[in-house]
Amino acid sequence: MSSTTHKPTILSNLPPIFSMLHEAKTKAGLTFEQLAxxxxxxxxxxxxxxxxxxxxxxxxxxxxxxxxxxxxxYLDEGLGDNFFPHRGLGEFPPQDPVLYRLYEVLVVYGYPLKHMIHEKFGDGIMSAIDFEGHVDKIEDPKGDRE
Amino acid sequence: MSSTTHKPTILSNLPPIFSMLHEAKTKAGLTFEQLAxxxxxxxxxxxxxxxxxxxxxxxxxxxxxxxxxxxxxYLDEGLGDNFFPHRGLGEFPPQDPVLYRLYEVLVVYGYPLKHMIHEKFGDGIMSAIDFEGHVDKIEDPKGDRE
Amino acid sequence: MSSTTHKPTILSNLPPIFSMLHEAKTKAGLTFEQLAxxxxxxxxxxxxxxxxxxxxxxxxxxxxxxxxxxxxxYLDEGLGDNFFPHRGLGEFPPQDPVLYRLYEVLVVYGYPLKHMIHEKFGDGIMSAIDFEGHVDKIEDPKGDRE
Amino acid sequence: MSSTTHKPTILSNLPPIFSMLHEAKTKAGLTFEQLAxxxxxxxxxxxxxxxxxxxxxxxxxxxxxxxxxxxxxYLDEGLGDNFFPHRGLGEFPPQDPVLYRLYEVLVVYGYPLKHMIHEKFGDGIMSAIDFEGHVDKIEDPKGDRE
Amino acid sequence: MSSTTHKPTILSNLPPIFSMLHEAKTKAGLTFEQLAxxxxxxxxxxxxxxxxxxxxxxxxxxxxxxxxxxxxxYLDEGLGDNFFPHRGLGEFPPQDPVLYRLYEVLVVYGYPLKHMIHEKFGDGIMSAIDFEGHVDKIEDPKGDRE
Amino acid sequence: MSSTTHKPTILSNLPPIFSMLHEAKTKAGLTFEQLAxxxxxxxxxxxxxxxxxxxxxxxxxxxxxxxxxxxxxYLDEGLGDNFFPHRGLGEFPPQDPVLYRLYEVLVVYGYPLKHMIHEKFGDGIMSAIDFEGHVDKIEDPKGDRE
Amino acid sequence: MSSTTHKPTILSNLPPIFSMLHEAKTKAGLTFEQLAxxxxxxxxxxxxxxxxxxxxxxxxxxxxxxxxxxxxxYLDEGLGDNFFPHRGLGEFPPQDPVLYRLYEVLVVYGYPLKHMIHEKFGDGIMSAIDFEGHVDKIEDPKGDRE
Amino acid sequence: MSSTTHKPTILSNLPPIFSMLHEAKTKAGLTFEQLAxxxxxxxxxxxxxxxxxxxxxxxxxxxxxxxxxxxxxYLDEGLGDNFFPHRGLGEFPPQDPVLYRLYEVLVVYGYPLKHMIHEKFGDGIMSAIDFEGHVDKIEDPKGDRE
Amino acid sequence: MSSTTHKPTILSNLPPIFSMLHEAKTKAGLTFEQLAxxxxxxxxxxxxxxxxxxxxxxxxxxxxxxxxxxxxxYLDEGLGDNFFPHRGLGEFPPQDPVLYRLYEVLVVYGYPLKHMIHEKFGDGIMSAIDFEGHVDKIEDPKGDRE
Amino acid sequence: MSSTTHKPTILSNLPPIFSMLHEAKTKAGLTFEQLAxxxxxxxxxxxxxxxxxxxxxxxxxxxxxxxxxxxxxYLDEGLGDNFFPHRGLGEFPPQDPVLYRLYEVLVVYGYPLKHMIHEKFGDGIMSAIDFEGHVDKIEDPKGDRE
Incomplete structure (x- = not known):
């Protein structure tokens, strides 16, 4: 199994430990949800x-x-004590449509959103420290777009 | 009451109907949630x-x-048949911390997010047509950050 | 009828003759197709x-x-002999989703498109002089997305 | 046959499976239309x-x-279950004249186009999900530009 | 006393309440420290x-x-309940040398700084919510640079 | 011990002497404070x-x-007489949240800061020659944010 | 005759003497060639x-x-002893197709051009001081593109 | 004498005191050297x-x-105690050829210059505090370029 | 003869066939004019x-x-049927003075040029299809600048 | 002596002849002044x-x-007849403080400088062809900044 063919391009900008992780996950046949x-x-x-x-x-x-x-x-050396994340990947604004759609929500609804946050929480900021995110599949009563 | 003092700067880049709406909302003492x-x-x-x-x-x-x-x-003329939204406001990346925190989520978690979406929904994009957003106050068990 | 409330923002960057045209068209109740x-x-x-x-x-x-x-x-003075179009309007990449979707087609399919053009027409360019465009409503057998 | 000489530069930014595909297509002597x-x-x-x-x-x-x-x-490994497209290639605005001409159509006609779309379809966006494109040779009654 | 001559340019991009504040402070002859x-x-x-x-x-x-x-x-209307700060002013990177020097500290020492923060606090971020800043005059034993 | 896995990406843009220094420091198990x-x-x-x-x-x-x-x-050759620092690393504005928070302080408080500096020191600039920086852990009476 | 309707947008960024010149030239019915x-x-x-x-x-x-x-x-005051040109107008890269075509020649042929200049003139630069330009209509044996 | 016709465009971005200064200097018929x-x-x-x-x-x-x-x-109010320079004017890179030539010296000779400075002064920076500049006419033995 | 030392940097971004062509031309001792x-x-x-x-x-x-x-x-494989030019090279605006001088002509004279073209040819664009360029040495009566 | 450790990063973007020159100069122990x-x-x-x-x-x-x-x-092949400088190196605006200080002089004093040049030389440009630069150590009566 060639390690170069099936890794998304972004991985080539990261240290090799991350490609190794993706390959191991592929081999184990696990999704992130299962692994989690x-x-x-x-x-x-x-x-x-x-x-x-x-x-x-x-x-x-x-x-x-x-x-x-x-x-x-291997994991200890690459992700252990001496590792600290340098966060932020790739290009912005994103060209990939999946990422762009999320970005567009901010471009279009940024000001209304800030105004609503202000009305509900007063003048403050969302703490990036307490940030939690989830990706859930919610059934759209109109059905999927095939 | 002077109409120039209390409108957020972004409004000065929009047709005057929007300043009028904000002033009327202020006068009526309604939040977006109440108005909705x-x-x-x-x-x-x-x-x-x-x-x-x-x-x-x-x-x-x-x-x-x-x-x-x-x-x-007034509303008909400014927001009726001849009006169509030209979407997208202000500067990007945003300098305001409230908006930047949301933007940062994409900068940091964009690739993992795309990968999770891929695992759950296959190769596709979030339909901007079916987009719905909500701002809810969720109690953090650790309490607010004062 | 106030002329400032219902004109799209881009018009404020153009000479006043264009706002006048849009207002007259609104008054006459004509679409571009009918006027054409x-x-x-x-x-x-x-x-x-x-x-x-x-x-x-x-x-x-x-x-x-x-x-x-x-x-x-009025039209002669503003659009006649002494007028010549300075083409190109507004910001790029566009933030408005309608325009962005068209732009995205190029971002995503630009290379495949160039390759197909090469295979069909050889090494050449589309003449901007002979450019013609049309906007037609084509029924999608899957129906509209409500 | 050296694999480095005849591949367009953009391929060197993609995983090697895509260079392999282009070489196989060249060897098979097929256009995209024939392969399709x-x-x-x-x-x-x-x-x-x-x-x-x-x-x-x-x-x-x-x-x-x-x-x-x-x-x-080979194809399974590179384009199968573990592959998901990261869309968007190369530079924008494009410097290549073939791609720039298409981009220019949006720069020049973006606002008129949005206005026409609004008149015909109301306030909405073109669904990128339902997007279909074709490259056809249409005879210009004025003949080709030699 | 003309209100236009002595206000720094940035104030002209803010609602008039802020120019009024600066003028009142000038008239009162107070520094920020005294006012604080x-x-x-x-x-x-x-x-x-x-x-x-x-x-x-x-x-x-x-x-x-x-x-x-x-x-x-006046203050209530402009800075009271309906006011919420849209933060972030002016150009970046800053052209003014006073601001640029501070910016340069990050450009030059950003990575060493992140590394030191990592060693002292682990993987985390400085909370912008708890941010406090002070400007103090510290005597340089070498004396001022005249 | 592989030298490629645990070095932060920025090091790959610097001459190899710096990777060697980081590896030696890791091996010696010293923090910057201890080494200092x-x-x-x-x-x-x-x-x-x-x-x-x-x-x-x-x-x-x-x-x-x-x-x-x-x-x-080794150190003499890479950091001795023939070496002179070319200062300034990586991207700006920074995408990493740790660095962005520091940058944001300038974006948000730049003008007030300049005004305070002016009031305390008159019209002048902070000398980059005399710059000294420290990273200290100051106990927040509110406690850490877990 | 309203002076605002028929002046190209760029003039509104220049001192009023230039709009006055354009209007006078329009009134006199002269082309630049005739005036020259x-x-x-x-x-x-x-x-x-x-x-x-x-x-x-x-x-x-x-x-x-x-x-x-x-x-x-009027001319003396605006264009005389106290006037000195601040050269460089408008946006770059230009969006207008007439200007973009000229720009594109440099984007596409810049390196070949520099190489040819090197072969003919050695290592040197075109003196902007001795620059002279002309716009001439040269008959294309293939005829105009209608 | 109209105050709008003969002031360079950059002045319109500065408080009116500066236009007043330029007009007074023009009226007095003094160069900067004479005034100095x-x-x-x-x-x-x-x-x-x-x-x-x-x-x-x-x-x-x-x-x-x-x-x-x-x-x-007038001068006291605009340039006195409450005034502090916000430095940095206009666009960069500059489009005006006079300013661009100076900028180009840095673009072309920046690295050699830094290397020479290093050899002569060691690792250090030019103090902006001690900066002094002069514009002198030095006779070129080859004569002026007419 | 080492192929890496004498090729201009831009060639390293192009497929190797182009370096081979330049080396062969150097070996043959021909200028572009002679080869043409x-x-x-x-x-x-x-x-x-x-x-x-x-x-x-x-x-x-x-x-x-x-x-x-x-x-x-070799030439057939690299420049034959399967090759199609992806046009546009390197950075813009160009930093090299030879290329910048040409670019500057557009920055400074773009609008006057468009106006002259309009007066001579009406509203149209220069056809990039019919573009022809020449580099000729024209004797300047004032002589060369040594 | 390893050739990779002590060359400034910019050299890695230039053909290898330049690294060879720097190494030879280091070995010969000469400054640019001595070599000159x-x-x-x-x-x-x-x-x-x-x-x-x-x-x-x-x-x-x-x-x-x-x-x-x-x-x-070696020198002939890399710097002789077939070599022509492609001028302009690295990033702008420069992040390195030594280069930035020089750049900042233009950002801050560009307009005053252009005005002084205009008063002394009339409307003209500094000829880049006749440009000569020198780096001299001038004793500051206030002494060096230690």
């Missing part, structure tokens, strides 16, 4: 680890090592 | 109308006229 | 005149004057 | 696959493997 | 109010009104 | 050396060689 | 004066005054 | 005052008032 | 081929092969 | 050669070969 359940963590957080945007703690590294069958010293 | 309940619409959608990012239909205009005590022909 | 039929011209071309992106000839000016009930010397 | 007929797909869609901008399904991969004489497990 | 002591607030915070970057509460407004001899309803 | 004490220098300054933003003198090089167990001629 | 012959100057140079990109000398001002029937003291 | 001699200051410094880039002290203001016949309270 | 005469083509066109900006036809390839002593199958 | 004296040239000009920004003539190459003990055919 296995290691007892949030799906969003696990996906962030795989792109170098979150820092796993000692227990995360042990469980990733077991779930993905990767030698723990 | 009065006219039977989504709060997000009502806030978007106030910044020229959504187009009210005939019934919306009638109810806005009643709720805000603004003459209907 | 009245003056015997392409709809796209007529819409371009209204944004200063095309130059009407003498006959166009006469017929616009009649169809819109605008004094011909 | 062989695999029962739209020409635009096939060209998009060759630049990583569309995702082939299982049947597409089988037929590409047969038509281009490429081992199916 | 009078109203029982941090100097940094008071300066931020004068540029629309912080929101005074009810007591601040009362004390500002007394200290600067400005009618309270 | 060992060589009798400021922590900020030592961190800056490790990212090529400051130039060590002869004594610094000797002590770094001893503390990190690196052969002195 | 009247005042004994190069056409390119005269057109540059009308956009504030060249500085007329005393004799030019006298002759412009006579040819365009403008009072000489 | 009259008030006992450096020519460069005086020119900088006229564009809001330097701050005159009390004596400068008195002498400017006498030399230019401007009422001292 | 040998193969019966325009000098500008030949130089464009050498930078991938024009596509040679079959006869051009044969004659290039003979004149430069390069095996025809 | 050896080969009878201006220091500025010699430094420019070392960064590919100036083109040495035949005699320069001979003398460089002797002074630096580099084989002449």
């Amino acid at each position: 359940q296995k290691i007892g963590r949030d799906e969003w957080y696990v996906a962030a680890i795989f792109y170098g945007q979150a820092k796993p703690d000692k227990q995360d590294i042990e469980r990733l090592s077991q779930s993905l069958d990767v030698r723990i010293n | 309940q009065k006219i039977g619409r989504d709060e997000w959608y009502v806030a978007a109308i106030f910044y020229g990012q959504a187009k009210p239909d005939k019934q919306d205009i009638e109810r806005l006229s009643q709720s805000l005590d603004v003459r209907i022909n | 039929q009245k003056i015997g011209r392409d709809e796209w071309y007529v819409a371009a005149i209204f944004y200063g992106q095309a130059k009407p000839d003498k006959q166009d000016i006469e017929r616009l004057s009649q169809s819109l009930d605008v004094r011909i010397n | 007929q062989k695999i029962g797909r739209d020409e635009w869609y096939v060209a998009a696959i060759f630049y990583g901008q569309a995702k082939p399904d299982k049947q597409d991969i089988e037929r590409l493997s047969q038509s281009l004489d490429v081992r199916i497990n | 002591q009078k109203i029982g607030r941090d100097e940094w915070y008071v300066a931020a109010i004068f540029y629309g970057q912080a929101k005074p509460d009810k007591q601040d407004i009362e004390r500002l009104s007394q200290s600067l001899d400005v009618r309270i309803n | 004490q060992k060589i009798g220098r400021d922590e900020w300054y030592v961190a800056a050396i490790f990212y090529g933003q400051a130039k060590p003198d002869k004594q610094d090089i000797e002590r770094l060689s001893q503390s990190l167990d690196v052969r002195i001629n | 012959q009247k005042i004994g100057r190069d056409e390119w140079y005269v057109a540059a004066i009308f956009y504030g990109q060249a500085k007329p000398d005393k004799q030019d001002i006298e002759r412009l005054s006579q040819s365009l029937d403008v009072r000489i003291n | 001699q009259k008030i006992g200051r450096d020519e460069w410094y005086v020119a900088a005052i006229f564009y809001g880039q330097a701050k005159p002290d009390k004596q400068d203001i008195e002498r400017l008032s006498q030399s230019l016949d401007v009422r001292i309270n | 005469q040998k193969i019966g083509r325009d000098e500008w066109y030949v130089a464009a081929i050498f930078y991938g900006q024009a596509k040679p036809d079959k006869q051009d390839i044969e004659r290039l092969s003979q004149s430069l002593d390069v095996r025809i199958n | 004296q050896k080969i009878g040239r201006d220091e500025w000009y010699v430094a420019a050669i070392f960064y590919g920004q100036a083109k040495p003539d035949k005699q320069d190459i001979e003398r460089l070969s002797q002074s630096l003990d580099v084989r002449i055919n």
Whole structure:
């Protein structure tokens, strides 16, 4: 199995530990959601680890090592004490339509959103420290767009 | 009451109908949420109308006229048949911290997010047509940050 | 009727003749398609005149004057011999979703498109001189997205 | 045959599976139109696959493997379940005249176009999900420009 | 006394309440430090109010009104309940040398700084909510640079 | 121990001497603060050396060689007489939240800050020559944000 | 005759003397070529004066005054001793197709052109001081593109 | 004498005191060099005052008032205690050829220059505090370029 | 002869066929003008081929092969049927003074030029299809600038 | 002696001949000033050669070969007849403080400077052809800033 063919381009800008993680996950046939359940963590957080945007703690590294069958010293060296995430990836504004749609929500609704936040919470900012995100499939009563 | 002192700067880049709407809302002492309940619409959608990012239909205009005590022909002329939203406001990346925090979520979590979307929905895009947004106050068990 | 409330923002960056044209068209209750039929011209071309992106000839000016009930010397002065279009309006990349979707087609399909053009026409360029565009409503067998 | 000399520069920014596809297509002596007929797909869609901008399904991969004489497990690994397109290629605004001419249509006619769309379809956006494109040679009664 | 001659250019991009505040402060002959002591607030915070970057509460407004001899309803209307700061002013990177020097510290020492923060605090971010700043004159043993 | 896995991406844009320094520091298990004490220098300054933003003198090089167990001629060749720092690293505005928060302080408080500096020091600039920085942990009476 | 309707937008960014010149030229019914012959100057140079990109000398001002029937003291005040051109107008890259085509020649042929210049003139630069330009109609044996 | 016709465009972005200064200087028929001699200051410094880039002290203001016949309270109000320069004007890179030539020297010779500075002064920076500039006419033995 | 030392940097961004062409031309000791005469083509066109900006036809390839002593199958593979130029090279605005001078002509004279073109040719655009360029040495009666 | 450790980053973007020159100069222990004296040239000009920004003539190459003990055919191949400088290096605005200080002089004093040049030389430009630069150490009566 060639490691160069199936990794998304962004990975080539990250240290090789991340390509290794993606390959191991592919081999193990796990989605982020399944992997998250296995290691007892949030799906969003696990996906962030795989792109170098979150820092796993000692227990995360042990469980990733077991779930993905990767030698723990590889993970320790690349994601352990000496690793700290340098956050922010790739280009902005994003050209990919999936990412652009999310960006567009801010471009179009940014001011109304700020105004609503002001009315509900007063003058303040959303704490990036307490940020939590989820991706859920919500059935649209109109059905999917095929 | 001087109309120039208390309108946020972005309004000065929009046609005067929008400043008039904001002033009427201030006078009526209504939040977007209260106004939305009065006219039977989504709060997000009502806030978007106030910044020229959504187009009210005939019934919306009638109810806005009643709720805000603004003459209907003013609203009709500015927001009626001949009006169509030119969407997208102000600067990007945003300098205001409230908006930047939301933008930062995409900068940091864009790739993991796309990967999760791919795993859950396959190769597709979020339809901007079916987009719905809400701003809710969710109690953080750790409490607010004072 | 106040002339400032219902004109799209882009018009405020153009000489006043264009706002006058839009107001007259609104008053006459004509769409670009109807106006185009009245003056015997392409709809796209007529819409371009209204944004200063095309130059009407003498006959166009006469017929616009009649169809819109605008004094011909106003049109002559603003759109006649001494007028030449300075083409290109507003911001790019566009923030408005309608325009962005068209732009995105190029961002995503630009290379495949160039390759197909190469295979069909050899190494060449589309002549901007012979460019013609049309906006037609084509029924999607899947129906509209409500 | 050296694989580095005849591939357009953009391919060197994509995973090697795409260079392999282009070389196989060159060897097979097929245009996108011919290949599209062989695999029962739209020409635009096939060209998009060759630049990583569309995702082939299982049947597409089988037929590409047969038509281009490429081992199916190569295609499976690079374009199969673990592949998802990261869309958007290269620089914008484009410097290449073929692509710039298309971009220029939007720069010059963007606002008139939006206005026409508004008049015909109301306030809405073109669904990128339902997008279909074609490149056809239409005879210009004035003849080609030699 | 003409109000247009002596206000820094940035004020002309802010609502007129802020020019009024600066003029009143000039007339009262107070520095931010003196004004801060009078109203029982941090100097940094008071300066931020004068540029629309912080929101005074009810007591601040009362004390500002007394200290600067400005009618309270003017301040209430412009800085009260309906006001919320849209933060972020002017150009970046800054051209003014005073601001550029501060910016340059980040350009040059950004990575070392992040690394030190990581070593001391682990992977985290400085909370913008708890941010406090002070400008103090510290005697340089080498003396001032005349 | 592979030298490619655990170095932050920015190091790959710097000459290899800096990766070697980081690896030696990791091996020695020293923080910048500890290393700074060992060589009798400021922590900020030592961190800056490790990212090529400051130039060590002869004594610094000797002590770094001893503390990190690196052969002195390697350090001499890479950081000695023929080396001069080309300052300024990476992208601006920074995408990483730790760096962005610091940048944001300037975006939001730049003008008030300049005004306070003016009131305290008159019209002048902070001398970059005399710049000194420190990173200290100050206990927040409200406690840390977990 | 309203002076605001028929002046190209760029003029509104220049001091009013230039709008006055354009109006006088329109009234006199002269092209730049005809005006250039009247005042004994190069056409390119005269057109540059009308956009504030060249500085007329005393004799030019006298002759412009006579040819365009403008009072000489107006021209003296605006274009005389105290005037010096601040060169460079409008946006770049240009969006207008006429200007973009010229720009594109450089984008596409810049390197070949520099190489040819090198082969013919050695390593040097075109002197902007000795620059002369002409716009001539050269018959294309293939005829015009209608 | 109309005050709008002969002031360079940049002045319209500065407070009106600066236009008043330029007009007074024009009326007095003085060059910066002559004015500098009259008030006992450096020519460069005086020119900088006229564009809001330097701050005159009390004596400068008195002498400017006498030399230019401007009422001292105008100057005091606009340039006195409450004035502090916000430095940095206009666009960069500059489009005007005079300014671009100076900028180009840095673009082309920046690295060699830094290297020479390093060899002569060691690792350091030019102090902007001690900066002094002069514009002198030096005879070129080859003569002027006519 | 090392192929890396004497090729201009831009070539390293193009497929290797172009470096090979430049080396063969250097070896043959021919200028573009001489080579153009040998193969019966325009000098500008030949130089464009050498930078991938024009596509040679079959006869051009044969004659290039003979004149430069390069095996025809190399040229066929790299510049033949499967090659299509992706036009546009390098950075804009250009930093190199030779290219910048040409660019500056457009920055300074763009509007006057468009106005002259309008007066001579009406509202139209220069056809990029019919574009022809030449580089000729014209004796300046004032002599060269040594 | 490893050639990768001690070359400034900018050299890695230039052909290898320039790294070779820098290494030879380091080995010979010469400053640009000393080397300039050896080969009878201006220091500025010699430094420019070392960064590919100036083109040495035949005699320069001979003398460089002797002074630096580099084989002449290496220099001939890389800097001889087939070499022509592509001028302009690296990023702008520069992040390095040494270069930024020089850039800042233009940002702050650009307009006053242009005005002084206008008063002394009339409307003209500094000829880049006749440009000469020098770096001299001038004693500041206030002493150095330690």
